[in-house]
Amino acid sequence: MSTRRFLILVPLGLSLLLLQSYFWVPTYDEQARGNPGRLEEYINASIGDASILNPILSADSASSEIDNQVFEGLIDRDENLRFRGRIAQSWDVTEEAFFFVNNAARVPGAQGSEPESVLRTLEQARNDPAGLSTPAQKSLQNIRALSLIPPRTYTVTRPRPGADAKAAAEIRLEVSAPARIKLVLREADQDLFTHLAEILGADYFNTFQATRHIAAAPGVSETELATLAEALLPAIEHNPVIEFRLRPGVRFHDGRSVGAADVRFTYEAIMDPRNLSPRVADYEPVKEIQVIDPLTLRIVYKRLYSPAIGTWAMGILPEHLLNAEALKQEAIRSGKDPAAFSMRQSAFNRAPVGCGPFVFKEWKSDQVIFLDRFEGYWEGPPNYKTYAYRIIPDLLTQEMEFYAGTIDSYGVQPYQVERLAGDPRYQSFSGTSYSYAYIGYNLRRKP
Known part of the structure; x- marks a missing residue:
């Protein structure tokens, strides 16, 4: 009889407990009685733990959530999805464009096809664009400077x-x-060469034969030579340029200043094949990064690349903690081979140092990650003293803890949104998101 009562009463009691958790939501004042620190603590819940706390290496949402608090990028987006400066105080987007002089082409109205004649024709069109289409005139107005790069001869080796x-x-x-011919533009112009063809001739660019200017050893086929020539001597080239000017006074959590060299280092770490970064595709279009001074850098792209600015929301790494010498010393201390040791193996990934609003404090795997606010944050310290990221795999448990007030946010399921939005005990916030959702169907499987 007692066993029967136990089996009836225990589930009933548990149900009543969960029911009161649903209907009774403690206010922050009630939670703070005897624990005033709760008012300065923000607790987020996740179904899964982070895997690696390094913005150039992480590829899961939990890790990215922590990365966004510990690290800072050059830019991010505001509530209206417009770019705003973070580490970067300002930036300019310009372009450098190039084309090889096509001596075999006839330029309408020009006295010849020599480089000086082609350059002179373009200058005359800039000064007197009458007769050209309106888009072509705008492209000419966008040209800040024209210059001639002399011919040169050199030897290279390339894989077959x-x-x-x-x-x-x-x-x-x-x-x-x-x-x-080099053209410096005030802003990027993807239609530049289409418009210049109105001046130089419709076929000026597409009839340039790079193979006429390259000689190879016997045994190289015409197809192979054409492939190599196109890569070495492209008829036209767009090189967009972003110049970032960094905010002075931004510091990493260990007190070191953030500078242009750290940005270049972050890019180089992404492109280093030893690090196996999942971000390589975002930065492959970068041709080079030039550090102009400690707070200014110039990023030159190989080609037009529309997502370019957005990629610099990537958290910036501290070069002094992760450069080759630092990794070598860490490998020696841990008894590992320095030649085989990479950033992916560094202890930094379990105790990161960034320049974001929160400082890493503690990581208990599959339980919780604690962050403390960064008192030296360039924009002023956050309102919360502590940020806790709790791992709660069960969705129902997350919901019950939210009702009980022991967590402040979690990934609300779609079926819960309408109910919570209509509940006067909660505040509902909505905004524009730079993302999309979709339903994917397995088309390989028959119905």
Whole structure:
């Protein structure tokens, strides 16, 4: 009889407990009685733990959530999805464009096809654009400067096209690059060469034959030579440029200043194949990063790349803690081979140092991650003293803890949104998101 009562009363009691948790939501004042620190603590819940706390290496939402609190990017987006400066105080987007002089093409109205004649024709069109289309006139007005790059001869070696990169024999090439014209633009112009064709001729750019300027050893096919020539001597080239000016006084959590060299280091760490960063595709279009001074850097792209600015929301790493020498010393201390040791193996990934609003404090795997506010944050310290990221795998438990007031936010399920939005005990906030959702169907499986 007692067993029967137990089996009836225990589930009933548990149900009543959960029911009161649903209907009774303690206010912050009630939670703070005897624990005033609760008012300065923010507790977020997640179904899964972070895996690695390094913005260039992490690929899961839990890790990214912590990265966003510990690290800071050059820019981010405001509530209206407009870019705003973070570490970067301001920036300019310009372009440098190039094209090889096509000596075989006839330029309408020009006295010849020599480089000086082509340059002179463009200058005349800038000064007197009458007769050109309105878009072409705008492109000419966008040109800040024109200059001539003289021809040059050089020798290079390249792997044979289409062959296995490890086993491919290298091909020696003698290159006689013709003169090139450089155009400095006030802003990027994807239609520049379409508009310049109105001046230089419709076929000026697409009839440039790079193979005429490259000689290879016997045994190289015409197809292979054409592939190599196109890469070495592209008829036209767009090089967008972003110049960032960094905010003075921004510091990492260990007190070191954040500078342009840290930004360049972050990019180089992403592109280092030893680190196996999932961000490589976002930064592959970068041609080079030039550090102009400690707070100014110039990022040159290989080609037009529309997401370029947005990629610099990436958290910036501290070079002094993760450069080659620092990793070498860490490997030696841990008894590992420095030659095989990479950033992915560093203890930094369990105790990161960034320049974001919160400082890493503690990580108890599969339980909780604690962050403390950064008193030296450039924008002023956050309102909360502590940020806790609790791991609660069960969705129902998350919901019950939210009702009980022991967590402040969690990933609300779609079916809960309408109910919570209509409950006067809660405040509902909504905003624009730079994301999308979709339903994917397995089309390989028959109905």
